[in-house]
Amino acid sequence: MEALGDGYGYALYRTTLKSDNDTEALRLVEARDRAHIYHDQQLVQTTCYDEVSDKFDVMYQSETAQVDILVENLGLVNYGYKLLAPTQRKGLNQGLMQDLHFIQDYQQYALDFEKVPNIDWNKRDITGTPTFHRFEFTVEEPKDTYIDLSAFGKGVVLVNGVNIGHYWQVGPTLSLYISQAWLHEGPNEIIIFETEGQYAETITLREKPVFKEMEDAASEE
Numbered sequence: 001m002e003a004l005g006d007g008y009g010y011a012l013y014r015t016t017l018k019s020d021n022d023t024e025a026l027r028l029v030e031a032r033d034r035a036h037i038y039h040d041q042q043l044v045q046t047t048c049y050d051e052v053s054d055k056f057d058v059m060y061q062s063e064t065a066q067v068d069i070l071v072e073n074l075g076l077v078n079y080g081y082k083l084l085a086p087t088q089r090k091g092l093n094q095g096l097m098q099d100l101h102f103i104q105d106y107q108q109y110a111l112d113f114e115k116v117p118n119i120d121w122n123k124r125d126i127t128g129t130p131t132f133h134r135f136e137f138t139v140e141e142p143k144d145t146y147i148d149l150s151a152f153g154k155g156v157v158l159v160n161g162v163n164i165g166h167y168w169q170v171g172p173t174l175s176l177y178i179s180q181a182w183l184h185e186g187p188n189e190i191i192i193f194e195t196e197g198q199y200a201e202t203i204t205l206r207e208k209p210v211f212k213e214m215e216d217a218a219s220e221e
Contacts, residue, residue, distance in 0.1 A: 153196025171212025
């Protein structure tokens with residue numbers, strides 16, 4: 001990921017598999033830190049911090065298949081003996097194994113969130129794949145607030161082009177703080193990059209943060 005010029009976000013690795021079989025076992029080796037594996041655009045495996053993932057089977061509709069591996073950096077160690085360790089280099093380090101052989105010839109892309117404004121919002125595919133979602137709203141008087149992300153799975157939020165952080169449904173925090181300095185009087189824009197295929201048609205801004213125990217308690221009532 002660092003070799004692509006971005007060691008702090010996401011990288012996509014794309015390759016083509018060829019097989020004479022209807023099904024085949026694959027295995028991912030040293031993808032840091034969290035990886036989604038798609039076989040012909042269908043999610044087949046998710047790994048997290050695994051040096052070597054469990055084997056998983058894929059089915060072929062033809063002799064070739066496109067494989068996409070979306071790798072996310074979940075954070076870096078900033079002290080101690082691991083500071084400069086090889087394990088702190090993120091991305092697809094060893095690669096995907098097809099039977100006993102490593103796949104070669106990847107196309108590699110770093111996700112550049114500064115290019116998000118160039119997205120054609122009329123051509124998005126939101127059928128369970130990682131997707132950008134765009135919301136517009138009007139502010140009369142900018143104030144500090146929190147965006148409620150309890151309906152989303154995992155990803156990143158940008159407010160008027162500012163990356164305000166990552167979110168994850170596992171908690172404990174199900175919201176992100178938005179400073180009034182990042183809001184404008186009048187039109188505003190929020191873009192959410194969602195990797196788990198969970199999303200809502202609308203967003204909610206709240207006066208206080210939302211935590212998982214609060215959400216769980218509300219669902220039990």
